[in-house]
Amino acid sequence: MSIHRLSCRIVCTLLFVAAFAPASALGQQKEQASANPESTADDAKAGADASGERLLEEAAEISGEVARIRGLSLKHEIKKGIRNRDQLRKVLIERLAEEVTDEDVENEAKVFKKLGLMPEDLDYKQTLLDVLTEQIAGFYDQNAKELYIMQGIPLELQRPAMAHEIFHAIQDQHFDIKRMVEPISSKENGDFALARSALIEGDASVVMIDFSLYEEGVLPRDQVRSIIDIPMMANVLTQLTREDIGALQQMVPQGTNPSSPVDPSQLSESALADAPRMIRKLLVFPYFGGMRFVIKTRLGHDWERVNQVYKNPPVSTEQILHPERYFAGDEPVRLDYNVEPTFEDDALIYDSVLGEYQMRLVLEEHLLEGEDGQKNRAPLDKALDGWDGDRLRAYETSEGQTLISHLSVWDSLDDADEYFDALVEMMKVRYPDAKLTHNRGKYGQSVCMRAGEGDEAERIYLEQWGDLVLHLEGAPTKLDAKGKETDTTAYILRERIMRTVERTPFAEVYEQKVEAYDAEAATKDASDR
Template sequence: MMKNCVHLLILIGLSVCLMSSQAWAQDAEPAPELAGEQAREEALLSAASEIALQVAEIRGLELLSEIPKGVKDREELRTMLIEQLHNEIPEEVFVAEEQMFKRLGIFEPEVNYRQLMLDLLTEQIAGFYDQSAKELYIMVGLPEQLQHSAMAHEIFHAIQDQHFDIGELLAPFTSQENGDFALARMALIEGDATVLMIDYVLYESGTLPAGRALSVADVPMITATLLEMDTEELAAAEGMSAPGMMGMGESAVPSLTESVLGSAPRIVRDLLLFPYIEGMRFVLRARANRAWSDVDAIYSAAPVSTTQILHPERYFAGELPIDVQFDAEEALGGYEPIFDSVLGELQIRSWLATHADRFEDLPDPSAVAEGWRGDRLLGYRNEAGEVVAVHVSSWENEDEAREFASAQVAIAEARYEASASHQSGEHGESWCLRHGPEDDGERVYVERWGELVLLIDGAPSSLGENGAERDPTTYLARDAVWGSLARVPFEAALAARQAEAELENEVSAEDAPASTDATDVE
């Protein structure tokens, strides 16, 4: 599974049916007495088997084998997921990403990232499909309607896994290497399961006729509504209380803002809801006027960027991102690398929106982020715990690049209440802003070179007696970036990564100890 926070959020997203803990507390049935507990568990397992057959028929994907199932209470599921969190994501990954997001102003200084994720696990549990163990865990104590829709969603993950191999689908890049790629793949997985869940609820209510190849995607009025509602409206919509959706009817509407998720930083909310909501919209558009077999075919050439999810026309046109590669470690003497990933359109939009929520007169985040073609964010930290972020992004044209660069300058000026100096050159332009004490300050440096934008945030700065900069770190890093920069077509980067993975697997197989037949052991 994943080893980074789009990273952890993807781990949660694949495994957990999300629900409002407030609504669960209001609507949950009383815990069964011990005498009836076994009967209740057997009834749940029996219902799950029936729902699996219904899901397979509704979606038109055969159940290839019986799905192993188990029943757990809420605390047992929570314990399992927390244990998986500890096993999958080392403490240093949380620390590095927290420091990077704080450096960029995406997190407030008081945010404890790991604790936030633990709190989300505590609050948002309704079911669990363990992809590595291929086992479904059902939670006792839910109202029947929610129980069945949650089962349908998670059971479909098992069917997806049988047909398309979820692990293989996510495998080419880890989320640490390319968080945008991982989010895009999760959007297909979760979006498909969310549409299935809606279809299941509509079939159960009699809105869609059973036994016919109909879907919510075939009902223009409902589909149009789902495509037009914004994220907050969808998350609070009546009847959308299954996996990944926070609403559970009118009683749950306030819980979105009062819950851990509702009060979490914007980027956490965006990352957690994106696979479900935008993934659902992607699948609805992909399914419109087509058959489910056409959606199945997408798994063999799945989306590779959140841009393709947000703008399905780009996916169907075959538009692929650019893989941006560079290094600044040698120029940042005394700093060690701690972070290396691709943000993509979704995270860049969330980054910009975080500041637009705080400061006035910033440009529209969605409009700015829409011109994204590729990016990479590197993070470096010294022994004192000081962090430098270096980000390079590629845009559709110079105007789009200028718009993003200008947004970053406006953010820096608002954050640090200082003005940036501006210079124009033959190939582009640059801005530099300094803040902090004269002998122990920091710089924010933004440079646009054609359709490329470089941001260096947090490089040390020290002024001499005449006010001139004495610390060359910013400019050494700038030269190192441009000197090492490469823009690789995504298909070439993907092929190279797959070749590396195959080689790693071959080496691992050669190094593995030979198996011993049990009959040879005394």
């Protein structure tokens, strides 16, 4: 997801904060507003501290507490800025514009819509902006090295949010967040960006939970260093998803009502709840998936083990989802292929890596709905288990249509076969009336479909060839009088892709990217002197 790296931080921090806010501050505010609107305004003014001076004092106190909790010193004072909601929204939109262009967002929307992940009439850019700016609590800007704190939020919510974002500043001081995420952009490899973000956000989320539980007196300050050191609580967190975030309230005994869990869709008002499932899942994964990775890493060890991970951070969501593979050194393969002259460079509108998690979301979108949803869950989980690398490229045809080519490589022939079968089932769900031709051969199998009618018709081609799986969607199609296909685009694409496949160990690619990044940074530093 092209804007993912900046987008996740704002929304999910608030979801966590709401779960830990004493007396469920959001619900409390609503009840007070109904009972006494005048007193609510006074209380809100006092709690939010309109001058901002109180917030700066709180931030200074929280900085020391977060450093103590996580065992990472504050190397120098964090630059802080106080903003109101409108000012913060403006800053965030400016940062997003620096990361991606309108064309990038539009092209990503074309890909997601082609995969059936969002409605055709959805305004993707506006949806993202609505979700990201609807509930801004503040954020740490790793480029400006500045913590933005928003006025107007009750301190019960503000303190955990500040703990989360202050820890990002501490992370940056110790581990250089920019150097972690920028050598390979989220546009170039969305899976890499998602994995790096998961480590960063997952670590900050655990720190925020520890901070909140220390404040509530749930964790004995001098006896337990983290919630992870309490097996029952750590186990609850590893099983947590956004949908059952209300379970977190049961850990906080003061002022909460376990029978009335927080409803995340209510906390997000409308934008997050109304966003397509793919967007919601991608936005929250770094927090929940990353938190699970950090907990699994930290269990039975101290924080130094997590600190060591920053020296060689995860490079794929496979490593986040399966921490044991990270520690075993299981890194992905970088796939490449050449489709020229079928499509020239100017026809390419999207080129990225989906990774295990995003590929899982594509399958889930179609296979977990309806009567067969539960029946499909176990095969779906197995279908992604052997992921070893992938590349998705999308092209815009001369007729303005989007054509997708997605190539993936798997750990074994059986793994490739299982993913291929899941793809076929997904296509049957998406195009129940399409005629399907299934061929099997010595080295694999293929499925060809013609979906739609008239000018809207398209050719879909799936193939398993050894440990590779190819997924072509949106290829033009034209039938002769006898019903035989006369457009050879899908066939030619298949031939060019399979004959030009290149596999490179990810470590080699990453080393080159980091060297180039460091050289550019050194040149810039020299010119700035």
